[in-house]
Amino acid sequence: MKRSVLGRIWPNATAVVLFVGFVFPVYWMFATAFKPAGDIIADDPVWFPTDVTFEHFRKAVAADHFWTLVLNSVTVTVLSVVFSLVIALFAAFALTRMRFKGRRGLIVTFMLAQMAPWEVMIIAIYMIVRDNDMLDSLVPLTVFYTMMVLPLTILTLRGYVAAVPKELEESAMVDGCNRFQAFVKVIFPLLAPGLMATSLFGFITAWNEFPLVLILNKANDKQTLPLWLSQFRTAFGDDWGATMAASSLFALPILILFIFLQRKAVSGLTDGAVKG
Numbered sequence: 001m002k003r004s005v006l007g008r009i010w011p012n013a014t015a016v017v018l019f020v021g022f023v024f025p026v027y028w029m030f031a032t033a034f035k036p037a038g039d040i041i042a043d044d045p046v047w048f049p050t051d052v053t054f055e056h057f058r059k060a061v062a063a064d065h066f067w068t069l070v071l072n073s074v075t076v077t078v079l080s081v082v083f084s085l086v087i088a089l090f091a092a093f094a095l096t097r098m099r100f101k102g103r104r105g106l107i108v109t110f111m112l113a114q115m116a117p118w119e120v121m122i123i124a125i126y127m128i129v130r131d132n133d134m135l136d137s138l139v140p141l142t143v144f145y146t147m148m149v150l151p152l153t154i155l156t157l158r159g160y161v162a163a164v165p166k167e168l169e170e171s172a173m174v175d176g177c178n179r180f181q182a183f184v185k186v187i188f189p190l191l192a193p194g195l196m197a198t199s200l201f202g203f204i205t206a207w208n209e210f211p212l213v214l215i216l217n218k219a220n221d222k223q224t225l226p227l228w229l230s231q232f233r234t235a236f237g238d239d240w241g242a243t244m245a246a247s248s249l250f251a252l253p254i255l256i257l258f259i260f261l262q263r264k265a266v267s268g269l270t271d272g273a274v275k276g
Helices: 002-033 054-063 068-097 102-117 120-131 138-163 166-174 177-206 211-216 240-274
Strands: none
Touching: 054 211, 054 240, 068 102, 068 138, 068 177, 102 166, 120 138, 120 240, 138 177, 138 211, 177 240, 211 240
16 A cells, blocks of 8 residues: 555656756746846845836847847748648658658658757858858748758658558549649648647747857847847846846747647657657
8 A cells, every 4th residue: 555655656746846847947037037136136035026027028128129030030930830841741741651762761861860960060051151142131041940840840740641541541532632632631631730749849949049040140130039138238247137038028939839739739749759
């Protein structure tokens, strides 16, 4: 009986500790954003803000080019997600339903591309963009962000396409659909969990990307929000209140998306990883 009780306590206790460890930094970020400056630099930490202030948020929003950077980030992120999903849908279908020479090698290449750090290619990327006179442009960011999220998107959606019985597609073709119509009418509606998971991953990757935009886009009005987070410094040091307020605003879209898509995202990643 005691072993049974201990067997239930330890996993729950471990889950609670992990939950607190992951959630506390997020709570501290949001709490600090609402604290007065005196409470932020106090010797004794103020765990719960009592005198709530919105001054740090006003300072963050008032930073130079804020709304331009918001538009840049949204544009680059949404386009990257859409392009990667469209390309990955057809690539996953081809890898799953068609047999051609080099198919297995192509799948392995996608896996290796997903594991490789993009930072090692940043010099080559800079030279390509510079030689084509495309520095300080959102187009290269969109292209390379799409390339970053494409391998995992293809591999995840491949698992979902493989999980759809071929008989459904064949039945649609017997009823008069061609292969493309069968894909659109039969397979595509069944891929919603995979699309949710991969779109969330792509959004997070493109939204958070910092090194590439730092190297390629020096013009202040051509940058994205990750660089905006580094603006809150004064001659006396970092403005932690404005930094935490900016970080809270920056993280808010991802938190909202995850709250609405969490079930589909988790099932999409796990199912797509083990099927096919």
